[in-house]
Amino acid sequence: MKCIHCGEQAQAICRWCGRAVCANHIKPMTYIISVYVGGKKVPKSLVVADAVWCGICKPQPEPIEMPYLD
Numbered sequence: 001m002k003c004i005h006c007g008e009q010a011q012a013i014c015r016w017c018g019r020a021v022c023a024n025h026i027k028p029m030t031y032i033i034s035v036y037v038g039g040k041k042v043p044k045s046l047v048v049a050d051a052v053w054c055g056i057c058k059p060q061p062e063p064i065e066m067p068y069l070d
């Protein structure tokens with residue numbers, strides 16, 4: 001796999017789109033694993049800080065709202 005930015009040997013894969021990036025072009029981004037509603041109906045999310053991001057794709061910074069299913 002080659003880095004999509006410079007063509008060097010890739011070191012990691014973007015968490016969101018799967019593009020390969022080398023050490024120089026890895027960008028950190030917070031990765032949201034899952035979202036759940038806590039005891040007081042407050043949404044909470046499990047996140048990984050500094051996950052590998054390619055810098056090209058556009059991850060949503062926050063979960064997209066979904067209506068509650070009763």
Ligand SMILES: [Zn+2]
Pocket residue numbers: 003004005006007008021022023024025
């Ligand atoms: Zn690169």
Ligand SMILES: [Zn+2]
Pocket residue numbers: 014015016017018019053054055056057058
């Ligand atoms: Zn990406």
